[in-house]
Amino acid sequence: MPKFHLSLTVNGEARELLIDPRRTLLDVLRDELDLRGAHRGCDSGDCGACTVLLDGKPITSCMILAADCDGSTVTTVEGITPAGGLHPVQKALVEKGGIQCGFCTPGMVMAAIGLLNENPNPTEHDVREGLAGNLCRCTGYKKIVEAVLSVEESKA
């Protein structure tokens, strides 16, 4: 199969890749770019563990062909993590107990950042609706919702 020439800006860095055109964005992030923070939980857009920002908007990276992202900007959990520190959303999740097994966490972080970018002062209802595409089997979500709301509060 002929390769596809993909140009992407990933976490601020311009990348040029020759890829199998059948690869999803998640495949390329994990296998070609060695960015394993986005997790594969279902490969069908149901669980949200692979959530990244595509041109600033949260998407499930398993549901989009990498070729369709040509020329786009992708931000993964690695991209929002400051050197030697934590993004406010990450910090809140850690401190409020919103992380157990952690498999859903990077996707949850990216979904929350996407939500806060769009709506810097969400209500609890907004957060619950905004994160409804990200499944978690460990926490019961309560501490995740509290964490995301606390980010908003600390900003205010």
Next chain:
Amino acid sequence: MIGQRIPKLDAPDKATGRTVYGHDVRLPGMLHGRIKYSKHAHARVVRVDVSRALKLPGVKTIVTADDNPPTMFGYGKDNTPLKGQVVRSLRDEVAAVAAVDADTAEEALSLIEVEYEPLTAVFTPEEALKEGAPLIHAEHGSNYFTRYRYSHGTLEAGERESDVTVEADFELPYVAHAAMETSVVVAAFDHRGHLTLYSTTQIPFLLQRDLSEALGMEGSEIRIIQTAIGGAFGRGLDIYPFEPIAALLARKAGKPVRISFSRYEEFLAAPVRQPAKVHVRAGATREGMITFRDAYALLDIGAYVSWGSVTPLVMMETTASLYRIPHSRFAADCVYTNNPITGAVRGYGNPQSTFFVETMMDRLAVALDMDPVDFRVRNANRPNEETPQGLIITSCGLKECLEAVAARADTARQKDEGKTMKDRPHPSSFIPHPSKKRGIGFAATLNVGGGARIYRSDGCGATVKVDDFGHVSLVTGSTEIGQGSETVLAQIVAEVLGVNVEDVNVLNSDTDVKPWDVGVHASRTTFIAGNAAHIAALDARRQLFETAAEMLKTTPDDLIAKDGHVVAKVSGKSAELGKVARARHYREGGQVILGEGWYDPPTKLVDKDTYKGNISATYGFGAQMAEVEVDTDTGKVRVLRLVCANDVGRAINPMAVEGQIEGGAQMGLGYALTEEVIVEKGRVMNPDFLDYRLFTTADMPEIETVIIETDDPQGPFGAKGVGEMGGTPTAAAIANAIHDAVGVWMTTVPMTPERVLKALMEKENL
């Protein structure tokens, strides 16, 4: 350290994507393994032809039943990695491919030709037990796998003493763990022919033994390295065929092989909670004292035996020992069928038995016209008593849990000036709809809280090392599966040694390094591994004090460990831990600071005939209150509020305890209302998250957790297990709330709109 809300020590790496899960493991030259499953639920395998598949470029090797060792594995010794003669379910593995990438492996599967001769299949225990039914395992001689027969007191006496009796049939479904990370394994052999398995197992040491059987190797030739585990919930409590298959592929290919399940495959081939049909009777006196409880459960364990077949032990405990039960009988039959394999799922029989036991409690309360909480409190287990089943209850906060949730329910009622829940107006802005009825319901739970002796040993080993820099390493046999054991164990060690929790590194993932442990199950880790870590830390502290006493010219009993130092109480002089460690080993005849701990609780295996005996060193208790709204037009049940109170002995880390309860509640809510693996003729019909519905952030009700502390006499710093109790009473509390709202008794879960509507319609017709 103890009682602090300390964030999980592994959380920052998890939040930043640094954590290496099974799916992230990459070894040089690693191949991708895929499994070909059976096309039939029951068939003779006539021929497996892999020749075309082998020719596909990129395919490195293929294994079939010809590659199996002659040994059988599994709890019932009825399983082999690949199936050669007969396939017994649609999840049966007939061949597996290792290829350079997953796509090639997948393509190769389609090129493997398998010829089958279909056999009659049986899909219910009733069919399987019929005269002349096909035998799932001919060599077993019957489709019965096990029978459990338990009793105490005499049912006849119980019935005689009863003023009211109630009776009902329950039907309970398949449920999936639905861990966010699917099953995954990486197998690699070294030059000696020794196997290293990167695994998300919950039982690393038992898996060594199980794999040795499945592969015909010595256990000493198998090393298990546990990666970070993306949820497990009981899935990792047994060996499953994909693990030895990965090893067979790796051995044959001479290269490491990874098998990672797709979500579809996870629903198809990972074990599920076994379905059960249960007949229950119970009675009580006019004064509100329980007289008897009698249950019979028929369990479909699937085509091979795994831990699903042992859950009656737990159902039995709920039936015979939740509340004071003077007369009780419990019987269960576990039956082979051509359905999916059933294993351990969080709660391990208890969500099922608590559903039937606790809804029957409400039926009795209604028959007696008694408040359901008063009725429960009247019959509640008390501290320091032995149940007729032989459970020795030491700390017990059942009454306190019930009262705690009831008090919060009362508050809700009082808010509306004494109106009952049913009369309360809808709290949201839109106009209350006459079809929406409200109710509240209660349920309690009893769960092992001090280990569970189902193997001869229920032990765990630990070592605590203090290095030259005063840094502490705890090596524990136990396993972190997200529940927070790393952090809780670090807190225990930090408390004993007087250091910060961040100064304790917990190592727990390699069978070549860590001491033995039976596994992470039965809510046992805080209690068992906590006690082992506590003992090891005390041993390390004794060594520190011995040397520090010489250094500070005092006696060990004058010393305390505080702020990273050993401090003499009288003189106030102190020495930093690292300095003490150095002083101990930089000298003639020097020694390292290395504390050792082993804890095996003072419990017994249940008697093999009577099933009596004290299986756990202590028991956890809990109660929940659910407020629901039932739409009588659609049957839709909305849970508005769930209050969960749990007796945890002592909360070493309240935030982690809440996390266990809230997460358990998410599973309990799913069990109650949405989660069911639908299996038709052996086939899973809803193998994805669109059709198998987990509760999301948007679905979750308001949850309040109440921690009841009873200071367990044997627990580490008074703690006992809580891992499974969060979800066990939820379905019963919701069913009882539905009855309070609309007057129907639900006898099956999930209580979907269709089922609730059907129950409502049946009630109307009466």
